[in-house]
Amino acid sequence: MNTTTPDHKQSNLQITGMTCAACANRIEKGLSKIEGVSSANVNFALEKASVTYDPAKVGVDSLEQTIRKLGYDTAKEVANFKLEGMTCAACANRIEKGLAKLPGVTSASVNFAMETARVEYAPADVTVADMQNKVKQLGYKAISEQEKDGAVDHRVKELRNQKRKLIASAILSFPLLWSMVAHFSFTSWIYAPDILMNPWFQLILAMPVQFYVGRQFYVGAYKALRNGSANMDVLVSLGTSAAFFYSLYLTLDWYARGAGMHHGPSMYYETSAILITLVIMGKLFESLAKGRTSEAIKSLMGLQAKTALVVRDGQELTIPVEEVLAGDIVLVRPGDKVPVDGLVLEGVSSIDESMLTGESLPVEKQAGDAVIGATINKNGMLRIQATKVGRDTALAQIIKVVEEAQGSKAPIQRVADVISGIFVPIVVGIAVAAFLVWYFFVTPGDVAEALEKAIAILVIACPCALGLATPTSIMAGSGRAAELGVLFKGGEHLERTHKIDAIILDKTGTVTKGKPELTDVAAEDDETELLRLVGSAEKNSEHPLAEAIVAGVKARGIELPGTTSFEAVPGFGIQAQVEGRRLLIGTRRLMEKYEVDASRAHEAMARLEESGKTAMLVAIDGRYAGMVAVADTVKETSKAAVARLKEMGIQVIMITGDNERTAKAIAAQVGIDHVRAEVLPEGKAEEVKKLQAAGKIVAMVGDGINDAPALATADIGMAIGTGTDVAMEAADVTLMRGDLASIPDAIYMSRKTMGNIKMNLFWALGYNTLGIPIAAVGLLAPWVAGAAMALSSVSVVLNALRLQRVKVRA
Numbered sequence: 001m002n003t004t005t006p007d008h009k010q011s012n013l014q015i016t017g018m019t020c021a022a023c024a025n026r027i028e029k030g031l032s033k034i035e036g037v038s039s040a041n042v043n044f045a046l047e048k049a050s051v052t053y054d055p056a057k058v059g060v061d062s063l064e065q066t067i068r069k070l071g072y073d074t075a076k077e078v079a080n081f082k083l084e085g086m087t088c089a090a091c092a093n094r095i096e097k098g099l100a101k102l103p104g105v106t107s108a109s110v111n112f113a114m115e116t117a118r119v120e121y122a123p124a125d126v127t128v129a130d131m132q133n134k135v136k137q138l139g140y141k142a143i144s145e146q147e148k149d150g151a152v153d154h155r156v157k158e159l160r161n162q163k164r165k166l167i168a169s170a171i172l173s174f175p176l177l178w179s180m181v182a183h184f185s186f187t188s189w190i191y192a193p194d195i196l197m198n199p200w201f202q203l204i205l206a207m208p209v210q211f212y213v214g215r216q217f218y219v220g221a222y223k224a225l226r227n228g229s230a231n232m233d234v235l236v237s238l239g240t241s242a243a244f245f246y247s248l249y250l251t252l253d254w255y256a257r258g259a260g261m262h263h264g265p266s267m268y269y270e271t272s273a274i275l276i277t278l279v280i281m282g283k284l285f286e287s288l289a290k291g292r293t294s295e296a297i298k299s300l301m302g303l304q305a306k307t308a309l310v311v312r313d314g315q316e317l318t319i320p321v322e323e324v325l326a327g328d329i330v331l332v333r334p335g336d337k338v339p340v341d342g343l344v345l346e347g348v349s350s351i352d353e354s355m356l357t358g359e360s361l362p363v364e365k366q367a368g369d370a371v372i373g374a375t376i377n378k379n380g381m382l383r384i385q386a387t388k389v390g391r392d393t394a395l396a397q398i399i400k401v402v403e404e405a406q407g408s409k410a411p412i413q414r415v416a417d418v419i420s421g422i423f424v425p426i427v428v429g430i431a432v433a434a435f436l437v438w439y440f441f442v443t444p445g446d447v448a449e450a451l452e453k454a455i456a457i458l459v460i461a462c463p464c465a466l467g468l469a470t471p472t473s474i475m476a477g478s479g480r481a482a483e484l485g486v487l488f489k490g491g492e493h494l495e496r497t498h499k500i501d502a503i504i505l506d507k508t509g510t511v512t513k514g515k516p517e518l519t520d521v522a523a524e525d526d527e528t529e530l531l532r533l534v535g536s537a538e539k540n541s542e543h544p545l546a547e548a549i550v551a552g553v554k555a556r557g558i559e560l561p562g563t564t565s566f567e568a569v570p571g572f573g574i575q576a577q578v579e580g581r582r583l584l585i586g587t588r589r590l591m592e593k594y595e596v597d598a599s600r601a602h603e604a605m606a607r608l609e610e611s612g613k614t615a616m617l618v619a620i621d622g623r624y625a626g627m628v629a630v631a632d633t634v635k636e637t638s639k640a641a642v643a644r645l646k647e648m649g650i651q652v653i654m655i656t657g658d659n660e661r662t663a664k665a666i667a668a669q670v671g672i673d674h675v676r677a678e679v680l681p682e683g684k685a686e687e688v689k690k691l692q693a694a695g696k697i698v699a700m701v702g703d704g705i706n707d708a709p710a711l712a713t714a715d716i717g718m719a720i721g722t723g724t725d726v727a728m729e730a731a732d733v734t735l736m737r738g739d740l741a742s743i744p745d746a747i748y749m750s751r752k753t754m755g756n757i758k759m760n761l762f763w764a765l766g767y768n769t770l771g772i773p774i775a776a777v778g779l780l781a782p783w784v785a786g787a788a789m790a791l792s793s794v795s796v797v798l799n800a801l802r803l804q805r806v807k808v809r810a
Helices: 022-032 060-069 089-100 128-136 149-181 197-214 215-226 234-256 267-291 295-302 394-407 413-440 447-460 464-483 491-497 507-511 525-536 544-555 588-593 599-610 636-646 660-670 681-693 706-715 725-730 741-778 781-805
Strands: 009-016 037-043 046-053 073-075 078-084 106-111 114-123 141-144 307-312 314-319 327-331 341-346 349-352 363-365 382-388 486-488 502-505 518-522 563-569 573-578 579-588 611-622 624-632 649-654 674-676 698-702 716-720 733-734
Touching: 009 060, 022 037, 022 046, 022 060, 022 197, 022 413, 022 464, 037 394, 037 674, 046 060, 046 394, 060 073, 060 106, 073 307, 078 128, 089 106, 089 114, 089 128, 106 611, 114 128, 128 141, 149 197, 149 267, 197 215, 197 234, 197 267, 197 674, 234 267, 234 413, 234 447, 267 447, 267 611, 267 781, 295 394, 327 624, 363 563, 394 464, 394 486, 394 491, 413 447, 413 464, 413 491, 413 741, 447 741, 447 781, 464 486, 464 491, 464 781, 486 491, 486 579, 486 741, 491 716, 502 507, 507 544, 507 649, 507 660, 518 525, 518 544, 518 599, 518 611, 518 706, 525 544, 525 563, 525 573, 525 579, 525 611, 525 624, 544 624, 544 733, 588 611, 599 611, 599 624, 611 660, 636 649, 636 660, 636 741, 649 660, 649 681, 660 674, 681 698, 698 706, 733 741, 741 781
Parallel strands: 502 649, 502 698, 649 674, 698 716, 716 733
Antiparallel strands: 009 046, 009 073, 037 046, 078 114, 078 141, 106 114, 307 314, 307 327, 327 382, 341 382, 349 363, 486 733, 518 624, 563 573, 573 579, 579 611, 611 624
């Protein structure tokens, strides 16, 4: 979860030009040094920087300037608008200034004569809808003619550019590869035309590969060295340049000695050209595979409706969903997706909310009910009023949580970052040492042999796989978890979840459905009068048990009078004034607190509690008057989920403010052995601390406001997605499906993701650790080292992608 203080702001910047994890580390360090920046996190796999800063000390422009000084750039998006309502140039100036002040907008220009606006912006900080709202607030109207030239497009353009370079490089390198293969004694049967052996012809083929296709490596290396660091570009440009310029020296020397124009000495043009071709190919495959790690985001975005049918000025208009404004009246026809979050004004229908809640049965909706964007209207026509649009909708918030989780760093990644930061200089040192050893001791005076070993070391040691090992797994793992209805709010939470060995479950709304029904009434005098007074008192409470009592009383056709005062007594019950009479409704302890003798009801109360019902004592004007009981049914998935948690070796504890008999009855139904009953809201956090003090890594699962302190105290707080916004905000993990089955799913996905990360790191580190000495002793030709380096990055990404196919339920 992102934590920003009120005076701090967070911006996300899409970065272009990074080639390896060392680039990401350099940008991260550069941004962190800026005064006013409290934290900076650069994700190499996502090519994104997330920066928290004090806007009074530093702005987005300064952040972007720092990135450019380090040799990289930021991608932007461009939105074009047709403006209506302007009457003079002053109107244009006003709109321009208003748009320029929006967070994330880097430039805004308004053309009064053309009645158009062009805005360059960072999509992570501002949306097209935000800009339209701003123009509307200023008294004008902006119609979007959206032209995207940013985060998505720059990747597509880069891929196209890399494909063109790969094709050119492959065509030019093939004759060089042909000549190289024909050199081997075991391939003497392969015919190679004389011209392929000509040094000048090889130079003509190799030069465009080295300086046109390979230009990006020189540029990247120059920028890195200029800023006092080294990256993959340094290794590739050093290795290929050594091979190319040594071959150029041999060519000129051969010509100076008056050699013929046909066969020449052995050259190494093919080494540099094939290396560049393989590195470009590896990067292309890596980019394509990295693109697949964000499939979850794409599938979530695909759930959104593209258009909305709105009523404006008495007319029905179909407009892009981005242009719907809060307060708009939207018509939703049968079979259509609900375009935005809203409130039903007219109509009756059933809505398929399975994409959000996992609930397979449609939910009935009528006037006054809330509907969620991207859910599907099954039958009736609905007229809704948009309440949340754009980035404020529930789906947009889910997408935002997943994006932030994918962009965040797990603690385990810091290890890889430290290694990547010092790796390149060490490798250059090893390569130089290997060259000297071969040149002076192993093959004295043989520059070509020594150079070949140094080049192989430089190329095989590129730390690309190391930089990709963690972020790609985090992206794939958190994305797959989101598809399963589990939202991790950050990489650190995804990592920590796999360590959980104790889970505390709140009872009401978590283990149980949280929708109890009134089942029993025992009145000392008139039952109807008792229910009338109790129902009136309880209608002021938001507790699920209170709602059940009120619903049960109303179902009996009893009219409820108003109350003159109401007070909830947390953990005990309520007290209220109804028609001048003072009511107390709650536990035995509430009666004891106000010195009401209810001992004659204790036996009957115990029987109800032993059957799993929650019984509440009622006192009127200080005298015991009766008892009401409600029953809350257990969720169908709770028993199986608890069994799965036990199989995973996790201790399961149920906690509730309810009495011990009822709590134990519910716990027995689902197989929970440890129960903490009659715990006050503030006591839940204390129970978490007790387990932590015993050395446990504790997860707390709850859905109510009174669970928020315990959720925040736990090592991992999990909020049931059907619960309150407060609980979800305090939690580290949100379980959108609203059932306990998502808890073992979350832990399983965390374990699988961490296993995947460790496998990736082992492979990446093992590859470099083994590859360098093998290259140093002369067992790897440079082109083989290049192929292995390209393969290592692609294999790490492909291994991470296996997480997208994880099955969690039998």
